[in-house]
Amino acid sequence: METDKTEQRYRAPALDRGLDILELLAIHPGGLTRSEIMKEMGKSPSEIYRMLERLVARNYVSRSLEGDRYALTMKLFxxxxxxxxxxxxxxxxxxxxxxxxxxxxxxxxxxxxxxxxxxxxxxxxxxxxxxxxxxxxxxxxxxxxxxxxxxxxxxxxxxxxxxxxxxxxxxxxxxxxxxxxxxxxxxxxxxxxxxxxxxxxxxxxxxxxxxxxxxxxxxxxxxxxxxxxxxxxxxxxxxxxxxxxxxxxxxxxxxx
Known part of the structure; x- marks a missing residue:
């Protein structure tokens, strides 16, 4: 019970979403579209779009040349x-x-x-x-x-x-x-x-x-x-x- 209270007290929803995206892409080496990521995570477009853009900007995630698919880069490696x-x-x-x-x-x-x-x-x-x-x-x-x-x-x-x-x-x-x-x-x-x-x-x-x-x-x-x-x-x-x-x-x- 005390652990649950501590987790709630120090929650960082944006950070959690970013980590969730990285963990999700880690098990999909072929990448996922934005729609597929939203569906897998059960999140709205507004919750995912900005986070994905930041991960791309920081080079943790790459956007396909066609612009519709996201995958992990080698940065975590x-x-x-x-x-x-x-x-x-x-x-x-x-x-x-x-x-x-x-x-x-x-x-x-x-x-x-x-x-x-x-x-x-x-x-x-x-x-x-x-x-x-x-x-x-x-x-x-x-x-x-x-x-x-x-x-x-x-x-x-x-x-x-x-x-x-x-x-x-x-x-x-x-x-x-x-x-x-x-x-x-x-x-x-x-x-x-x-x-x-x-x-x-x-x-x-x-x-x-x-x-x-x-x-x-x-x-x-x-x-x-x-x-x-x-x-x-x-x-x-x-x-x-x-x-x-x-x-x-x-x-x-x-x-x-």
Whole structure:
């Protein structure tokens, strides 16, 4: 009874409506129209309209290009990434990434989306004296890197549009060739292709998923063929071997 009185005393109806909208959109990844939101919440147009506009203005919610559908942006994810969940992701991923490098003698990095770019949040190096690796904190182009393309391939239409809107020098919409590439990545469950930045490097990228199946990160190995003798407790794997191990590692990270 005392708890009920306290809740009533400190009620903030506008804040409650805003939170209700965010929670509602969180379970509708394809977004909802304003009418659908009003129906789900049992609220009048005047109660919803202004709140939606403020959420759009603050970039928590995006309005579709047609202007009639609303969906969550990545902003809540970015807020969460500043808090322990991202640290937990990196903490759980790092030992598995280290294991991958020990077995393959290849480097590997973990990427999340950050304000229209791919952000390297973790990295593991090969024990070899020779390697190619990306530093933690590096910002990568979403459309012209294997990590970025793989991340976009597993996002819904509205999320892709929102990322492109924030990305520097990005087109307003995807080309037919890029959409075809994304379809191939989704079908295969990974991306394997020559690097778009360096000659001789083959990028292998696999999605890392959350408990509800959403792609929240990408694990990428910039594969370099090796001719040197490996340490006694390692082996030099070929491209197919590296792909198989990367997919297993991404799956294991997804389950942590």
């Amino acid at each position: 970015h807020l969460a990434a500043s808090y322990p969940p991202l640290r937990r992701l990196v903490m759980n991923a790092q030992p598995l990434m280290d294991e991958f490098t020990r077995e393959t003698m290849q480097s590997v990095h973990l990427v999340v989306a950050d304000m229209g770019q791919a952000h390297v949040v973790a990295q593991a190096s090969s024990r070899s004296a020779w390697e190619f690796r990306l530093r933690v904190g590096a910002m990568l182009d979403m459309l012209h890197t294997s990590s970025g393309q793989t991340f976009l391939a597993f996002q819904d239409k509205d999320s892709v549009a929102q990322i492109l809107k924030a990305a520097p020098d990005a087109p307003e919409s995807l080309s037919a060739a890029m959409m075809k590439e994304f379809a191939v990545i989704r079908k295969n469950g990974y991306r394997l292709s020559a690097s778009q930045q360096l000659v001789g490097v083959t990028d292998i990228s696999a999605p890392v998923r959350s408990a509800n199946g959403a792609t929240v990160a990408v694990l990428t190995c910039p594969f370099l063929p090796r001719v040197e003798a490996p340490p006694e407790d390692a082996q030099i794997v070929d491209l197919q071997g590296a792909l198989d191990l990367l997919l297993k590692t991404a799956e294991r990270i997804s389950k942590t």
